[in-house]
Amino acid sequence: MHSTLKASAALALLISHTPAYAQEAFDLGEIVLSATAIPLEKKRLGSSVEILGDGVNVGQNADLLLQSSLQRLPGVSAQQNGPAGTAATVSVRGIQERYTAIYIDGMKVNDPSSTSGQYANFGGFLVGGVNRVEILKGSQSALHGSSAVAGVINVYTLPDLDGPEGTKQNAEVTFGSYGTASATYGFTQRTGDLSMALSLTHAQSDGFSAGDENNGNVEPDGFESTRLSFGLAYQASESVRVGLTAFTSDNKSEFDERNTSGLFVDGTLGDETGARRETGVRVFTEIYNGGAWQHELSMSLFNVDRSQASLTVASGDPFDYSYKGERRRVDWQSNARVNEHLNVSFGADFEEVIAKSSGIPGGKADTNNYGVFAEAVYSPSDILDVIGTLRNEDNSQFGNKTTGKLAFSYRPNAAITLRGAAATGFRAPVPSELYDEYPDDDYPYLGNSNLKPEESVSVEVGVDYELNDATRISATVFKNDIENLVQYAACPPKDPDNPDENLRDYTCQTGTFSTVENTPGTSSSRGVEFSLQHSFSDRASMSLAYTYLDAKTAAGARLPRVARHELFLGADIALSDRLSSQLGVTHVAGRPNSTSPAQAMPDYTVVDLSFEYDLSSDVSASLALHNLFDEQYQTVAGFGTSDRAIFFGVSASF
Numbered sequence: 001m002h003s004t005l006k007a008s009a010a011l012a013l014l015i016s017h018t019p020a021y022a023q024e025a026f027d028l029g030e031i032v033l034s035a036t037a038i039p040l041e042k043k044r045l046g047s048s049v050e051i052l053g054d055g056v057n058v059g060q061n062a063d064l065l066l067q068s069s070l071q072r073l074p075g076v077s078a079q080q081n082g083p084a085g086t087a088a089t090v091s092v093r094g095i096q097e098r099y100t101a102i103y104i105d106g107m108k109v110n111d112p113s114s115t116s117g118q119y120a121n122f123g124g125f126l127v128g129g130v131n132r133v134e135i136l137k138g139s140q141s142a143l144h145g146s147s148a149v150a151g152v153i154n155v156y157t158l159p160d161l162d163g164p165e166g167t168k169q170n171a172e173v174t175f176g177s178y179g180t181a182s183a184t185y186g187f188t189q190r191t192g193d194l195s196m197a198l199s200l201t202h203a204q205s206d207g208f209s210a211g212d213e214n215n216g217n218v219e220p221d222g223f224e225s226t227r228l229s230f231g232l233a234y235q236a237s238e239s240v241r242v243g244l245t246a247f248t249s250d251n252k253s254e255f256d257e258r259n260t261s262g263l264f265v266d267g268t269l270g271d272e273t274g275a276r277r278e279t280g281v282r283v284f285t286e287i288y289n290g291g292a293w294q295h296e297l298s299m300s301l302f303n304v305d306r307s308q309a310s311l312t313v314a315s316g317d318p319f320d321y322s323y324k325g326e327r328r329r330v331d332w333q334s335n336a337r338v339n340e341h342l343n344v345s346f347g348a349d350f351e352e353v354i355a356k357s358s359g360i361p362g363g364k365a366d367t368n369n370y371g372v373f374a375e376a377v378y379s380p381s382d383i384l385d386v387i388g389t390l391r392n393e394d395n396s397q398f399g400n401k402t403t404g405k406l407a408f409s410y411r412p413n414a415a416i417t418l419r420g421a422a423a424t425g426f427r428a429p430v431p432s433e434l435y436d437e438y439p440d441d442d443y444p445y446l447g448n449s450n451l452k453p454e455e456s457v458s459v460e461v462g463v464d465y466e467l468n469d470a471t472r473i474s475a476t477v478f479k480n481d482i483e484n485l486v487q488y489a490a491c492p493p494k495d496p497d498n499p500d501e502n503l504r505d506y507t508c509q510t511g512t513f514s515t516v517e518n519t520p521g522t523s524s525s526r527g528v529e530f531s532l533q534h535s536f537s538d539r540a541s542m543s544l545a546y547t548y549l550d551a552k553t554a555a556g557a558r559l560p561r562v563a564r565h566e567l568f569l570g571a572d573i574a575l576s577d578r579l580s581s582q583l584g585v586t587h588v589a590g591r592p593n594s595t596s597p598a599q600a601m602p603d604y605t606v607v608d609l610s611f612e613y614d615l616s617s618d619v620s621a622s623l624a625l626h627n628l629f630d631e632q633y634q635t636v637a638g639f640g641t642s643d644r645a646i647f648f649g650v651s652a653s654f
Contacts, residue, residue, distance in 0.1 A: 038345060046408050065122070077094070084207065086123050091150070094562040099151075107302050107329075117432075131156050131158060138151060139425030142373065149427050176624075179206035186199045271311050275307050284299075304325045307321060414466070417465075418462075423458050455484060489514060489516060520554060540573045545567070562591070575611075604633035
């Protein structure tokens with residue numbers, strides 16, 4: 001909902017809306033752009049927010065994909081069906097990706113043509129060029145509408161447009177194992193009233209087998225991706241600012257399919273391929289009339305065109321599927337300071353979502369959605385903020401729905417922040433869930449036009465404690481309950497009595513098909529998040545992020561693939577004035593199998609190690625070792641992961 005282009009103006013609004021004594025009493029820290037209608041300091045939000053960027057590298061240890069950085073955060077997990085480019089999911093607090101709204105440079109990019117309305121491209125989203133990421137946890141439907149049941153991931157790919165006058169550039173190249181090579185270039189220029197920014201990233205890799213190599217798979221599955229982002233802002237007058245953001249990305253990849261014995265196996269080299277092109281553009285106008293009210297009007301368009309094909313798939317007949325999605329949005333928002341204690345915002349939006357595929361009868365389905373919202377930030381004193389948000393949406397298929405959120409932040413002293421939030425959310429089923437038909441496929445599927453929208457209630461309570469300048473501790477207890485959870489209902493297999501999941505015949509019994517259906521009752525995801533940052537000295541520091549999750553269906557069965565325990569331990573050590581090192585340890589435990597929840601997937605621990613050497617004040621070189629101890633593990637049953645890998649890089653700013 002917010003873009004980096006409006007940051008400086010919004011911060012000016014924020015300062016004018018915040019009581020002077022609140023600014024004097026505490027240093028409230030970094031600003032969050034997208035958790036509320038106007039940017040607020042993180043400590044004032046009440047709900048949990050994670051931030052990557054703004055002085056901290058979004059990518060670490062020669063990360064190729066954004067998901068590698070996200071999964072190091074408490075409450076965020078990522079899984080992938082093989083190497084870069086294959087299907088992947090990012091979930092928040094154990095809740096599947098379809099329940100998270102994804103924004104790139106102010107544009108909502110959930111794929112209207114995807115299986116369940118998820119973004120569906122984290123498997124190919126390059127971390128290079130990503131400037132900042134905000135992850136909002138807990139239901140955000142009151143501000144961000146449908147699909148924000150679990151939270152919001154807001155990605156900003158453009159360099160800061162509101163910096164000082166002049167030109168800034170940066171570049172980075174990396175190469176290493178599996179024939180991997182990547183390059184990133186960023187450019188920002190500000191001259192008077194005109195600001196421009198550009199980010200270009202390209203990566204390619206020969207990859208490794210998507211099907212687990214321990215099952216005899218040796219064919220590498222390659223990947224290639226290019227992303228270009230552009231932004232422009234012009235201060236047309238003292239009261240009017242106009243601008244645009246735009247991006248395009250092209251991905252090509254290979255994958256492996258399941259055979260009739262249930263194993264993911266090699267196909268023919270270059271046979272099973274996928275392609276995806278995304279484009280997005282957003283134009284906006286900001287108006288400051290000299291009084292209390294400030295306004296923004298924006299229009300955006302997002303398109304995705306993707307395909308999957310296999311000429312000689314081992315499980316049955318060849319296939320060649322294509323899908324197209326389109327999202328058109330108009331957003332209006334106004335913000336005002338009522339008095340020194342109260343700030344209010346109002347807004348309205350219209351969205352048209354279009355899905356096109358051969359599986360939809362008639363080839364096309366669309367949905368219109370109208371929304372209005374209001375938000376109040378009440379600060380009766382310098383130690384308390386209360387934020388209330390209310391939204392009403394009118395969906396062309398499912399009618400009216402009202403959602404709300406109430407959050408508080410209480411700061412009894414400079415060291416402690418007590419916070420909490422309660423919110424309701426909903427997700428409207430997407431066209432593929434309602435209408436897709438593949439009755440003649442080897443795995444026949446029919447959508448369910450009788451699906452009901454999913455509704456949720458999320459609650460969290462947390463405490464942040466800054467013991468001193470060197471130590472910060474944060475703990476959060478949360479739950480998110482979902483009514484009418486939409487679940488995949490697999491067809492009865494031809495060999496239902498075979499106890500060995502890897503040998504089961506996955507083709508359906510004659511006359512049956514798979515579908516999706518609402519699960520009666522309440523499905524829940526409950527848990528605890530804990531994080532710790534500690535500096536031992538100005539040369540050594542560590543961080544820890546731990547998540548405990550108990551995610552269950554209404555029947556009490558644990559949700560598949562959701563780990564009970566996820567832990568990341570990181571250490572940064574300056575070995576000399578020029579040489580530094582980073583150590584990262586990821587541990588995942590307690591995962592039910594995706595197809596047989598009673599069978600647990602093996603726990604795993606992966607260690608990454610990297611070094612960075614400053615060749616000069618503007619140029620540095622890096623060496624990164626992924627999976628240092630060559631751990632054999634899977635994030636998704638049947639799919640491969642990287643062996644030990646090594647990468648070299650050089651970065652420069654000028």
